[in-house]
Every structure is written in structure tokens, then in C-alpha cells.
Amino acid sequence: MTRLLVAFDADDTLWHNEPYYLQARQRFADLLKDYGQPEVVSAALDGIEIANVQVYGYGIKSFTLSMIETALTFTDHRASGEIIAGIVALGREMLSAQVPLFEDVEMILAELSRSYELLLVTKGDLLEQENKVLRSGLLSFFRHIEIVREKTPLVYQALIERFGVPLQNFVMVGNSLKSDILPVLAIGGKAVYIPYVTTWSHEQVSDLGNTQGCYELQSLRDLPALLEYLTNQTAVSLTP
Amino acid sequence: MTRLLVAFDADDTLWHNEPYYLQARQRFADLLKDYGQPEVVSAALDGIEIANVQVYGYGIKSFTLSMIETALTFTDHRASGEIIAGIVALGREMLSAQVPLFEDVEMILAELSRSYELLLVTKGDLLEQENKVLRSGLLSFFRHIEIVREKTPLVYQALIERFGVPLQNFVMVGNSLKSDILPVLAIGGKAVYIPYVTTWSHEQVSDLGNTQGCYELQSLRDLPALLEYLTNQTAVSLTP
Numbered sequence: 001m002t003r004l005l006v007a008f009d010a011d012d013t014l015w016h017n018e019p020y021y022l023q024a025r026q027r028f029a030d031l032l033k034d035y036g037q038p039e040v041v042s043a044a045l046d047g048i049e050i051a052n053v054q055v056y057g058y059g060i061k062s063f064t065l066s067m068i069e070t071a072l073t074f075t076d077h078r079a080s081g082e083i084i085a086g087i088v089a090l091g092r093e094m095l096s097a098q099v100p101l102f103e104d105v106e107m108i109l110a111e112l113s114r115s116y117e118l119l120l121v122t123k124g125d126l127l128e129q130e131n132k133v134l135r136s137g138l139l140s141f142f143r144h145i146e147i148v149r150e151k152t153p154l155v156y157q158a159l160i161e162r163f164g165v166p167l168q169n170f171v172m173v174g175n176s177l178k179s180d181i182l183p184v185l186a187i188g189g190k191a192v193y194i195p196y197v198t199t200w201s202h203e204q205v206s207d208l209g210n211t212q213g214c215y216e217l218q219s220l221r222d223l224p225a226l227l228e229y230l231t232n233q234t235a236v237s238l239t240p
Numbered sequence: 241m242t243r244l245l246v247a248f249d250a251d252d253t254l255w256h257n258e259p260y261y262l263q264a265r266q267r268f269a270d271l272l273k274d275y276g277q278p279e280v281v282s283a284a285l286d287g288i289e290i291a292n293v294q295v296y297g298y299g300i301k302s303f304t305l306s307m308i309e310t311a312l313t314f315t316d317h318r319a320s321g322e323i324i325a326g327i328v329a330l331g332r333e334m335l336s337a338q339v340p341l342f343e344d345v346e347m348i349l350a351e352l353s354r355s356y357e358l359l360l361v362t363k364g365d366l367l368e369q370e371n372k373v374l375r376s377g378l379l380s381f382f383r384h385i386e387i388v389r390e391k392t393p394l395v396y397q398a399l400i401e402r403f404g405v406p407l408q409n410f411v412m413v414g415n416s417l418k419s420d421i422l423p424v425l426a427i428g429g430k431a432v433y434i435p436y437v438t439t440w441s442h443e444q445v446s447d448l449g450n451t452q453g454c455y456e457l458q459s460l461r462d463l464p465a466l467l468e469y470l471t472n473q474t475a476v477s478l479t480p
Contacts (some may be wrong), residue, residue, distance in 0.1 A: 005458075056301055057367030063299065068328060072328070078321055081312050081318055082317055092295060126297065126389045127296070147366065161310070
């Protein structure tokens with residue numbers, strides 16, 4: 001029997017990421033406090049950031065450029081060099097920030113890596129994500145790290161084919177319905193949804209409803225038991 | 241007999257890239273003309289850009305952030321919002337610029353793709369490089385596109401293993417000694433060096449000397465004949 005191939009999202013699935021962006025948004029609004037209320041500045045940034053995903057992609061460099069564009073637009077180009085320098089410094093700080101692991105992540109991955117092949121599949125900026133994986137100390141638990149531009153059904157399909165496992169043996173674990181769950185279900189794979197406390201508005205999609213192959217957990221701690229169940233289920237379904 | 245697996249670098253190997261950066265450097269110096277001579281501004285940018293490769297990685301977003309940092313540092317934060325906005329606009333223009341193919345590239349790749357497995361291996365920013373490949377119209381000639389953070393011997397080794405060909409059947413074609421040639425020779429692969437007219441100072445390394453497995457061509461047009469020679473040579477070396 002082929003073992004399960006278990007792929008993990010990284011940001012907000014294995015470690016906290018969103019809080020850094022929330023905090024940066026607050027500091028950005030503070031830099032522009034002479035020009036507008038925090039919530040107005042923040043809304044302007046949101047709009048520019050989402051429009052810029054097409055142009056710049058994901059990641060901290062894109063976010064930094066979006067903050068700079070927002071500062072210029074919002075102030076009719078009157079933003080001072082000090083403000084721009086403050087934004088650049090904010091971005092650089094984010095790039096070298098700690099990677100705060102979820103509780104017990106190392107223990108859980110160590111356990112799982114004894115029974116399953118583990119992959120890390122994350123979208124975003126190559127340099128940033130590789131650096132985060134290195135700083136996380138989790139690298140050794142994964143057979144392979146895949147950093148992709150967008151997590152689409154085709155991207156998952158190619159990945160599964162590359163590792164040569166039957167579709168029914170593939171499980172994706174993540175906190176984003178849009179990126180980790182729905183595209184995997186779309187190609188008939190299994191997905192484990194572990195919601196994060198706050199999820200970026202750009203990533204929010206409607207509810208899951210009743211979808212085959214989809215499981216929701218409150219915590220990574222419940223994953224070993226679920227994977228054991230899925231292993232037995234896969235074994236049964238393979239029996240002629 | 242296993243076919244050759246022929247991997248190509250992209251920027252300045254299949255299409256012109258460096259001229260965009262040279263042109264952007266000139267326009268950047270022009271934006272700062274009230275603060276210093278073009279060659280002094282340009283030298284300041286070079287220094288910051290090379291230091292920033294560690295922080296930001298390669299690509300246009302990194303380059304844009306380096307231009308902004310240079311403008312701030314060079315003017316003691318007196319650079320106006322108009323200058324910063326001009327830099328941001330310059331970066332956005334570069335991101336959507338045409339991809340000017342080398343002469344006859346399509347014909348050459350079409351011919352080669354009938355006899356060999358072709359890969360594209362490029363370093364840099366995921367979004368930028370994927371977009372350039374799409375805009376180039378060359379996507380269909382390649383079995384796989386690999387975008388990596390740095391082209392190291394380990395990265396090449398992993399790639400060759402993933403495609404399951406013997407090392408002697410792997411050929412890398414590119415214009416950068418540092419990224420395309422030396423790391424491949426280091427693991428015992430074959431490399432075809434096709435110099436570009438101008439090469440970014442960061443990429444320059446000392447001469448090749450006489451190195452086994454390394455071939456230098458003036459033009460991509462000479463590649464089909466060389467690959468045919470290498471195929472015969474590989475066949476001979478495989479004969480017991």
C-alpha cells in the first residue's frame with residue numbers, strides 16, 4: 001500500500017504570519033497619521049494591495065511597494081523622504097522577523113514524518129519563503145519544499161504527478177479555503193482545513209458546505225488521528 | 241539510449257534582459273540629476289543593489305526597492321514624492337515590458353524540442369519570470385520551467401535527479417559563468433557558455449580556462465550541431 005503524501009501550507013498553518021501584516025498596517029497608518037485616520041489609510045492600502053497582487057505577486061516586497069504607492073497616492077506625492085524611509089525600514093524588518101511556530105508543531109511533524117511523506121507547499125516570494133522555512137527549523141521534516149506563484153488545481157495536479165502517488169493518497173493541510181482546500185477538492189484530492197484566527201480578506205471565500213474529501217480540524221494536534229483514519233479508509237477503498 | 245536533457249537559462253540567453261536594466265539605470269540617474277552626476281548616482285545604486293541581493297533577492301521588485309533606497313540615501317531623504325513616484329512607475333514599466341527574443345530562437349527551440357527534452361531554468365522572482373515565459377511565446381517548447389532562488393550545484397543536482405537522467409546526459413546552456421556554467425561543471429555536468437554582449441558586474445567571474453565538459457559558442461545557432469556531437473559522444477561513452 002502506498003503511503004499518504006501529506007502536503008502542508010506554511011503561513012498561518014505551521015507558523016503565525018498574518019499578525020506581522022496586521023502590525024505593519026498599524027505602523028504604516030501611524031506613519032501617515034498627519035494625512036488621515038488609521039482606518040481610512042488602511043482601507044486605501046487594502047485597495048492598492050489587492051490590485052497589485054496581479055502586478056507584484058505576493059510577499060513582503062510587494063507589500064512594501066504597495067505601502068509606498070499608497071503613501072504617495074494618499075498624500076498627493078507630499079509624503080516626505082522620512083515617511084518613505086520608514087516604510088522601507090518596516091519592510092526590511094518584516095523580512096528578517098522571527099518565525100513564530102504554532103505550539104507543538106515540531107513534535108507533531110516529527111511524529112507524522114515517521115509515517116508519511118511530508119511536503120511543504122507555499123505560495124509567494126521564493127527568497128522570503130525559503131528563508132522562512134530555514135529560520136523555522138522545520139526543513140528536515142519535509143521531503144520537498146515547493147514554492148509556487150498561485151495554488152491552482154493544475155499546480156496541485158502537477159505536484160501529485162511528480163511524486164507519483166495515486167490521487168486518493170494525497171492530503172493537503174492548510175488554513176486557506178481559496179488556496180489550500182478548494183483547488184485540491186476540485187481535482188478530487190483530500191483536504192484538511194484548519195482555520196486560522198484571522199484570515200486576510202483577499203483569501204476569504206464562502207463556506208465549504210458538505211464536500212467530499214474535505215475535513216475540518218480545530219488544531220494541528222488533531223491531524224495525526226485524522227491521517228490514521230484516512231490511511232485505513234484508503235486501504236479499504238483499495239481492497240478489491 | 242537516454243536522450244539529452246537540455247536546460248536553458250532565459251534572461252540574456254533566449255531574450256534580451258540586461259538592456260532594460262541599463263536603460264532603467266539611465267532613467268534613474270536622470271530622475272536624480274539635481275543631486276549628482278549620472279555616474280556617481282549609478283555607482284551608488286550598484287552598491288546598494290548588490291548588498292540588497294541578500295535581503296531582497298533578484299528581480300524587478302528588488303531593483304525598484306534598491307532604486308528607492310538609493311534615492312533616499314543619496315539625497316539625505318530630500319528626494320521628493322515625484323522622484324519616488326517616478327521610480328515606482330519605472331519599475332512597473334519594466335514588469336510589463338516586451339520580451340525581445342534573440343533572433344531565430346523560436347526556430348532553434350522548435351528544432352531542438354524534436355530531438356531533446358528541453359527545460360528552462362531561471363533564477364529570480366517567481367511572478368516576473370513566469371510572466372516573461374508566458375509573454376515570450378516559448379512555453380510550449382519546454383517540458384518544465386524551473387524558477388529557483390540561486391543556481392547552485394545542489395539545485396542542479398536535485399533537478400537532474402528529479403528528471404531521472406544520468407549526469408552525462410545533462411547539458412546546461414546559458415550566458416552566466418557564475419550561474420549557468422560553473423555550478424554545472426562542479427557536479428560533473430556539461431555546460432554550453434554563450435556570452436551575452438554585456439553582463440551585469442555581479443555575475444562576472446574569472447575566465448573558464450580549460451575545463452572538461454564546457455563548451456563556448458558565439459550564438460544559439462551553433463547549438464544544434466554541438467548537441468548532435470554531444471549525443472554521439474555520450475553514446476560512445478555509454479558503449480561498454
